[in-house]
Amino acid sequence: MPITAEPNGFATELRRWRALRHWSQLDLAIAADTTQRHLSFLEQGRSRPGREMVIRLAESLGLTLRERNALLLSAGYAPAFEESGLDAPGLEPVRAALRSILDGHLPYPAVVVTRRGVLVDANAAFAVFTEGCAPELLRPPVNVRRLALHPRGMARRVLNLPEWGRHVTESMRTRLRASPDPEQESLLAELEVYLPPAEPGPDYLGFAVPLRLRTASGELSLITTLTTFATATDIALAELHLEAFLPADEPTAAYLRSLRP
Numbered sequence: 674m675p676i677t678a679e680p681n682g683f684a685t686e687l688r689r690w691r692a693l694r695h696w697s698q699l700d701l702a703i704a705a706d707t708t709q710r711h712l713s714f715l716e717q718g719r720s721r722p723g724r725e726m727v728i729r730l731a732e733s734l735g736l737t738l739r740e741r742n743a744l745l746l747s748a749g750y751a752p753a754f755e756e757s758g759l760d761a762p763g764l765e766p767v768r769a770a771l772r773s774i775l776d777g778h779l780p781y782p783a784v785v786v787t788r789r790g791v792l793v794d795a796n797a798a799f800a801v802f803t804e805g806c807a808p809e810l811l812r813p814p815v816n817v818r819r820l821a822l823h824p825r826g827m828a829r830r831v832l833n834l835p836e837w838g839r840h841v842t843e844s845m846r847t848r849l850r851a852s853p854d855p856e857q858e859s860l861l862a863e864l865e866v867y868l869p870p871a872e873p874g875p876d877y878l879g880f881a882v883p884l885r886l887r888t889a890s891g892e893l894s895l896i897t898t899l900t901t902f903a904t905a906t907d908i909a910l911a912e913l914h915l916e917a918f919l920p921a922d923e924p925t926a927a928y929l930r931s932l933r934p
Contacts, residue, residue, distance in 0.1 A: 683727070683748040684718040690734045690744075691716075693853070704733035724750045737852055738908045756908035759793060767910055768794075778917050780933040782895075788848075788912040789857055790818040798929060801888070802827055817916075818845065822864045832885040832892060835871030840882040842868065883921045890928055894921035 691701050702709040714720035727748045731741040742752035757764055775783050775796040782798040792815040807825035820826045822838050845861050886893040895918045905911035920926035
């Protein structure tokens with residue numbers, strides 16, 4: 674059932690999202706299985722979209738579940754997706770599954786974080802990252818991106834900070850291009866201040882930048898894998914990321930295995 678919405682709010686949001694995707698009206702019309710004329714009327718506020726059309730447009734634009742709800746609200750419709758707190762009873766099986774995945778990744782580090790980088794859970798091997806970090810960076814809510822790049826966090830032990838740090842910030846920038854978030858843009862600006870200048874050399878690997886971490890026993894080299902929950906219909910779950918680290922060489926693997934009780 675339609676609910677109250679701001680006049681032309683949907684039209685404004687639709688134009689904004691299409692511009693962010695750098696799509697023409699024809700591009701979006703084809704993707705959403707409608708006509709360019711109808712899309713033009715929607716963007717001018719001359720036609721009111723049905724709920725199904727809003728959902729089709731949101732899917733075509735690749736919006737997150739949170740963004741799809743917001744687009745529905747702008748058109749005067751109730752949200753389609755629930756947002757449970759991560760501690761909701763209904764998500765207990767999910768929490769148990771995540772804990773099983775984290776523990777199963779041992780002896781290598783793995784964390785579950787929110788879309789804004791807030792730590793939800795971690796396995797015991799995560800301690801290899803927190804060693805020597807300032808206590809204030811470890812007080813909940815812990816932001817793992819700030820922990821990684823802050824001068825009083827992991828950064829002091831990251832041997833390739835200019836390159837790896839930009840791997841972190843460029844990943845954030847890519848996500849922000851698709852889904853703008855003022856809070857994350859502010860965090861990104863903060864993190865970039867922490868990074869020393871970098872001039873990519875002939876061996877620069879772009880996004881494939883291993884983490885080189887100094888420890889009392891020598892250097893660790895780690896690569897990262899990222900898992901998202903693309904089929905989730907609860908916003909809280911859909912916005913979680915599982916970041917799992919794997920050894921990039923045998924000495925790193927042997928060191929991490931030696932830490933396991």
